Amino acid sequence: MxxxxxxxxxxxxxxxxxxxxxxxxxxxxxxxxxxxxxxxxxxxxxxxxxxxxxxxxxxxxxxxxxxxxxxxxxxxxxxxxxxxxxxxxxxxxxxxxxxxxxxxxxxxxxxxxxxxxxxxxxxxxxxxxxxxxxxxxxxxxxxxxxxxxxxxxxxxxxxxxxxxxxxxxxxxxxxxxxxxxxxxxxxxxxxxxxxxxxxxxxxxxxxxxxxxxxxxxxxxxxxxxxxxxLLLGTDGGKMSKSRGNAVALADDADDTARLIRGAKTDSIRHITYEPATRPEVSSLVLLAALCTDRDPREVADGIGTGGAGMLKRTVTEAVNEYLAPIRARRTSYAQxxxxxxxxxxxxxxxxxxxxxxxxxxxxxxxxxxx
Known part of the structure; x- marks a missing residue:
């Protein structure tokens, strides 16, 4: 295909x-x-x-x-x-x-x-x-x-x-x-x-x-x-086409940033990778890890006390860089x-x-x- x-x-x-x-x-x-x-x-x-x-x-x-x-x-x-x-x-x-x-x-x-x-x-x-x-x-x-x-x-x-x-x-x-x-x-x-x-x-x-x-x-x-x-949707629920809680491959960089900026996290400032107890935060950490070929715990340690804001900026940058060539090819084929x-x-x-x-x-x- x-x-x-x-x-x-x-x-x-x-x-x-x-x-x-x-x-x-x-x-x-x-x-x-x-x-x-x-x-x-x-x-x-x-x-x-x-x-x-x-x-x-x-x-x-x-x-x-x-x-x-x-x-x-x-x-x-x-x-x-x-x-x-x-x-x-x-x-x-x-x-x-x-x-x-x-x-x-x-x-x-x-x-x-x-x-x-x-x-x-x-x-x-x-x-x-x-x-x-x-x-x-x-x-x-x-x-x-x-x-x-x-x-x-x-x-x-x-x-x-x-x-x-x-x-x-x-x-x-x-x-x-x-x-x-x-x-x-x-x-x-x-x-x-x-x-x-x-x-x-x-x-x-x-x-x-x-x-x-x-x-x-x-x-x-x-x-x-x-x-x-397991990647959760930005609302913390199941990632779904119909729920508006997922970054589509066809989304542009701005839409991606907007979706991730609105992603659900928690009230703890220190970022850790603990899927069982911090599922929303851990899903975002995992997404950044997948896009950068790193261990999610390494990603979390790098953010540390940077909080949800730094986490979301890290994820946005990683996702947009990873998807850039995919999106470019999609745009080309769409013509x-x-x-x-x-x-x-x-x-x-x-x-x-x-x-x-x-x-x-x-x-x-x-x-x-x-």
Missing amino acids: QEHPETTPSEKPEAPQHVSGRIGTDAVDRNDSLEQRILTDPGRFRVMTGDRPTGRLHLGHYFGTLQNRVRLQDLGVESFVLVADYQVLTDRDVAENLADSVEGLVLDYLAVGIDPARTTIYTHSAVAALNQLLLPFLSLVSVAELGRNPTVKDEIAHSRQAAVSGLMFTYPVHQAADILFCKANLVPVGQDQLPHLELTRTIARRFNARYAPETGIFPEPEALLSAAP ERGFVRNILKEGNERAGAVADETLDEVRRAMKTSY
Whole structure:
């Protein structure tokens, strides 16, 4: 999803290891083993990931997922990135300004270093065969299994719809189609998304057992657990596109300074990095550390008794310097909307060809190829 900028985000530092330990020991060991296999033979893997075009991507997305996507792409892992325009309708009655949001998402991808020559960028609505997989997949799961999915429960609780739609209820199965249409065997996820991936694995296993017991068609994809650091929004809550509490990749330096200047801190003047007891202050310290490739405790010690004012100035300077080349690339790509649309056109064609081939296999296995 991106050209080859002079300096891609993948060349910038990864998150410091000491800030990411939010996963159990067994899961860490499995993840380390998976990472080693990826490094040893990246060509064995095909990764699928994506975003809903519901707003501009922000720093939480960047350090949480985008940076890792570029890393995997640059390692040589074949990548599919979905612009999930159909899934906007899971929790909204109307998808407003969808075309602009889709193009904005692609601009963000290009700006951070996703290369359309190596990563397939495509939209739900343009890949008909992908969406056709939803029907046979739905036949493989029960209503009770869908109702138990904790992510669906949470999404329903926060839905913006007047009434919960059937699309919301079948959301996990649609995600299974997203993953399995291209036979992805690697899916980067946070721990909260593991139930979705487990249902995908269940669908793959059941389809193979029912329709292709000897050869199988679908892999059971592995979860690459995210060790992304937790960054809070400027209001101290969850960083969100819709809450106005996040620095977007597309924001300019002045908007960034304004947002950080209004960030919530606390009444203690001496700045320390203590995520458990000082979450808002620590999140700002961590953001500066990520942008400058430093230990957050070192950043905090450097500010010391400088208080919230010095902390916010430090963070603003670090963020604006880090994002400057990303923003410059985004501005450049934004002048070439035809180029952006062509990236989607080519990506849709590439994804469509893969989906058509998979759907043909499914039809043959189900003996519905007439």
